[in-house]
Amino acid sequence: MHMPKAASGGLIPCLASLIGGAVAGDRKAISLGMSLHRDLIISMIKYVYAEGGATMGAVERMTITMPAELANTLRQTVACGEYASTSEVVREALRDWTRNRDAERRELEVLRAAIKAGLDSGPGIPADQVFAELRARYAAKS
Numbered sequence: 630m631h632m633p634k635a636a637s638g639g640l641i642p643c644l645a646s647l648i649g650g651a652v653a654g655d656r657k658a659i660s661l662g663m664s665l666h667r668d669l670i671i672s673m674i675k676y677v678y679a680e681g682g683a684t685m686g687a688v689e690r691m692t693i694t695m696p697a698e699l700a701n702t703l704r705q706t707v708a709c710g711e712y713a714s715t716s717e718v719v720r721e722a723l724r725d726w727t728r729n730r731d732a733e734r735r736e737l738e739v740l741r742a743a744i745k746a747g748l749d750s751g752p753g754i755p756a757d758q759v760f761a762e763l764r765a766r767y768a769a770k771s
Contacts, residue, residue, distance in 0.1 A: 693719070703715050703718055703719075706718055
Protein backbone atom coordinates (compact mmCIF):
# COMPACT_ATOMS: atom_id res chain seq x y z
CA MET A 630 0.00 0.00 0.00
CA HIS A 631 1.35 3.44 -0.92
CA MET A 632 1.32 5.98 1.91
CA PRO A 633 1.94 9.72 1.48
CA LYS A 634 5.18 11.28 2.65
CA ALA A 635 3.26 12.82 5.55
CA ALA A 636 2.96 9.29 6.96
CA SER A 637 6.56 9.43 8.10
CA GLY A 638 5.38 11.94 10.72
CA GLY A 639 3.02 9.39 12.22
CA LEU A 640 -0.51 8.14 11.92
CA ILE A 641 -2.31 11.30 13.02
CA PRO A 642 -0.54 13.69 10.58
CA CYS A 643 -1.11 11.16 7.78
CA LEU A 644 -4.80 10.87 8.55
CA ALA A 645 -5.16 14.62 8.99
CA SER A 646 -3.56 15.26 5.60
CA LEU A 647 -5.75 12.63 3.93
CA ILE A 648 -8.92 14.04 5.44
CA GLY A 649 -7.86 17.63 4.81
CA GLY A 650 -6.98 16.84 1.21
CA ALA A 651 -10.21 14.93 0.64
CA VAL A 652 -12.28 17.76 2.14
CA ALA A 653 -10.45 20.23 -0.10
CA GLY A 654 -11.12 18.06 -3.16
CA ASP A 655 -7.47 16.97 -3.60
CA ARG A 656 -7.70 14.11 -6.12
CA LYS A 657 -4.53 12.40 -4.88
CA ALA A 658 -5.79 12.39 -1.30
CA ILE A 659 -9.20 11.10 -2.41
CA SER A 660 -7.75 8.28 -4.52
CA LEU A 661 -5.26 7.36 -1.80
CA GLY A 662 -8.02 7.38 0.79
CA MET A 663 -10.17 5.18 -1.42
CA SER A 664 -7.31 2.72 -1.89
CA LEU A 665 -7.00 2.19 1.86
CA HIS A 666 -9.19 -0.52 3.27
CA ARG A 667 -12.43 0.84 4.73
CA ASP A 668 -11.87 -0.80 8.13
CA LEU A 669 -8.39 0.68 8.40
CA ILE A 670 -9.75 4.16 7.76
CA ILE A 671 -12.46 3.68 10.39
CA SER A 672 -9.85 2.42 12.89
CA MET A 673 -7.63 5.42 12.18
CA ILE A 674 -10.53 7.84 12.70
CA LYS A 675 -11.49 6.14 15.98
CA TYR A 676 -7.86 6.36 17.12
CA VAL A 677 -7.66 10.07 16.38
CA TYR A 678 -10.87 10.84 18.25
CA ALA A 679 -9.93 8.55 21.16
CA GLU A 680 -6.58 10.33 21.53
CA GLY A 681 -8.22 13.76 21.25
CA GLY A 682 -5.78 14.43 18.44
CA ALA A 683 -5.84 16.06 15.07
CA THR A 684 -9.46 17.03 14.84
CA MET A 685 -10.22 20.00 12.66
CA GLY A 686 -13.12 22.29 13.45
CA ALA A 687 -15.42 23.68 10.83
CA VAL A 688 -13.59 24.07 7.55
CA GLU A 689 -14.29 26.93 5.19
CA ARG A 690 -13.09 26.90 1.61
CA MET A 691 -11.40 30.13 0.58
CA THR A 692 -9.75 31.35 -2.60
CA ILE A 693 -6.61 33.47 -2.31
CA THR A 694 -4.57 35.36 -4.86
CA MET A 695 -0.78 35.52 -4.72
CA PRO A 696 2.16 36.35 -7.00
CA ALA A 697 3.25 33.53 -9.31
CA GLU A 698 6.60 33.25 -7.51
CA LEU A 699 4.88 32.51 -4.18
CA ALA A 700 2.50 30.06 -5.83
CA ASN A 701 5.45 28.19 -7.35
CA THR A 702 7.24 28.10 -4.00
CA LEU A 703 4.07 26.75 -2.41
CA ARG A 704 3.73 23.99 -5.03
CA GLN A 705 7.43 23.05 -4.78
CA THR A 706 7.20 22.80 -0.99
CA VAL A 707 4.33 20.32 -1.36
CA ALA A 708 6.00 18.47 -4.24
CA CYS A 709 9.17 17.84 -2.21
CA GLY A 710 7.04 16.29 0.53
CA GLU A 711 7.56 18.90 3.21
CA TYR A 712 3.78 19.33 3.43
CA ALA A 713 0.86 17.23 2.29
CA SER A 714 -1.06 20.08 0.63
CA THR A 715 -0.86 23.75 -0.23
CA SER A 716 -3.63 24.35 2.30
CA GLU A 717 -1.40 22.88 5.01
CA VAL A 718 1.37 25.36 4.11
CA VAL A 719 -1.03 28.30 4.16
CA ARG A 720 -2.53 27.21 7.49
CA GLU A 721 0.93 27.02 9.08
CA ALA A 722 1.87 30.42 7.65
CA LEU A 723 -1.33 31.91 9.06
CA ARG A 724 -0.67 30.36 12.47
CA ASP A 725 2.84 31.89 12.45
CA TRP A 726 1.44 35.25 11.36
CA THR A 727 -1.15 35.12 14.15
CA ARG A 728 1.51 34.31 16.76
CA ASN A 729 3.72 37.17 15.50
CA ARG A 730 0.81 39.60 15.45
CA ASP A 731 -0.16 38.62 19.00
CA ALA A 732 3.45 39.08 20.18
CA GLU A 733 3.59 42.51 18.53
CA ARG A 734 0.34 43.50 20.23
CA ARG A 735 1.70 42.43 23.62
CA GLU A 736 4.93 44.40 23.03
CA LEU A 737 2.90 47.44 21.99
CA GLU A 738 0.85 47.22 25.20
CA VAL A 739 4.07 47.10 27.25
CA LEU A 740 5.36 50.17 25.39
CA ARG A 741 2.08 52.02 25.93
CA ALA A 742 2.19 51.18 29.65
CA ALA A 743 5.77 52.52 29.86
CA ILE A 744 4.78 55.74 28.10
CA LYS A 745 1.77 56.14 30.42
CA ALA A 746 3.97 55.53 33.47
CA GLY A 747 6.35 58.23 32.24
CA LEU A 748 3.55 60.70 31.63
CA ASP A 749 1.99 59.92 35.01
CA SER A 750 5.31 60.40 36.83
CA GLY A 751 4.99 64.15 36.83
CA PRO A 752 5.77 67.17 34.70
CA GLY A 753 8.63 67.01 32.28
CA ILE A 754 11.79 69.08 32.45
CA PRO A 755 12.66 71.27 29.44
CA ALA A 756 15.55 69.86 27.42
CA ASP A 757 17.52 73.13 27.63
CA GLN A 758 17.45 72.92 31.43
CA VAL A 759 18.56 69.24 31.42
CA PHE A 760 21.48 69.93 29.06
CA ALA A 761 22.52 73.01 31.04
CA GLU A 762 22.63 70.93 34.24
CA LEU A 763 24.60 68.16 32.51
CA ARG A 764 27.10 70.67 31.08
CA ALA A 765 27.54 72.20 34.55
CA ARG A 766 28.14 68.79 36.14
CA TYR A 767 30.58 67.81 33.41
CA ALA A 768 32.44 71.12 33.74
CA ALA A 769 32.63 70.71 37.55
CA LYS A 770 34.26 67.26 37.15
CA SER A 771 36.86 68.51 34.68
